[in-house]
Every structure is written in C-alpha cells, then in structure tokens.
Amino acid sequence: MKKYSHQREAVREALMSVKSHPTASEIYDMVREKIPNISLGTVYRNLSVLADEGEILRISTGEGTERFDATTGAHSHLVCSRCGRVSDVDLPTGELERAAERASGARIERHSLIFYGVCAECVKKGAS
Numbered sequence: 001m002k003k004y005s006h007q008r009e010a011v012r013e014a015l016m017s018v019k020s021h022p023t024a025s026e027i028y029d030m031v032r033e034k035i036p037n038i039s040l041g042t043v044y045r046n047l048s049v050l051a052d053e054g055e056i057l058r059i060s061t062g063e064g065t066e067r068f069d070a071t072t073g074a075h076s077h078l079v080c081s082r083c084g085r086v087s088d089v090d091l092p093t094g095e096l097e098r099a100a101e102r103a104s105g106a107r108i109e110r111h112s113l114i115f116y117g118v119c120a121e122c123v124k125k126g127a128s
C-alpha cells in the first residue's frame with residue numbers, strides 16, 4: 001500500500017512540475033528519473049485514479065492521445081495545429097454558462113472547452 005501511494009505521489013509531483021499538459025508516456029519519462037523500475041502501466045493507472053478523484057484533469061483533444069493537467073480550476077485549452085502544444089486559455093466562464101443556460105433551458109454546472117488554432121508563439125513566428 002505504501003509503495004503505491006509513493007508512486008502516486010511521484011506521478012502527481014511530475015505532473016505538477018510542468019505546464020505542458022503531458023501525455024502518460026511523457027509523464028512516465030519524468031517519473032522514471034526518480035523511480036527507474038516503474039512501468040508505463042503503473043503510471044497510467046495512477047493517472048486514472050488521480051483523474052477519477054478529481055486531483056488532476058484528463059484532457060481528450062480528439063487527436064488520439066490523452067493529456068493530463070495538474071491545474072484543476074476552471075480553464076479552457078488551445079490545441080495548436082502547428083506545434084501541437086496544448087496551452088491554457090483563461091476566460092470569464094460565468095457569462096458563457098449563462099448563455100448556454102438561456103439557449104438550452106438547462107442548469108449548467110460546469111463545462112469543458114477546447115479551442116483549435118495557432119498558438120501565440122507560432123503566430124509570432126509566422127509573422128516574422
């Protein structure tokens with residue numbers, strides 16, 4: 001039991017150390033520096049438990065590979081079509097949820113929003 005919580009903590013810490021929304025195998029590479037004999041399956045299982053418990057976010061961008069995020073507060077994401085990076089987009093969300101309530105008659109509790117486009121860095125590179 002102790003071993004498992006130690007591994008889970010290492011997975012959580014690795015994810016918290018980056019802002020890049022890494023995939024399970026990217027997190028595996030980070031955790032392996034601390035726990036060389038950990039398996040990808042174990043890393044994935046721990047990510048799933050953490051996501052189910054609401055400790056981290058699981059992001060499905062529709063491009064096949066799931067990504068993970070230690071920032072669990074309400075925020076949206078942008079997937080860059082040039083560099084593939086997934087970055088945070090902070091939006092005032094109350095207004096959007098009210099608009100969705102007006103449009104649907106539902107009571108909105110939360111939402112998950114992914115934008116697709118060209119990230120700020122790639123826009124800059126393209127312009128220069």
Ligand code: ZN
Pocket residue numbers: 080081082083084085118119120121122
């Ligand atoms: Zn980009």
Ligand code: MN
Pocket residue numbers: 021069071075076077087088
């Ligand atoms: Mn994020």
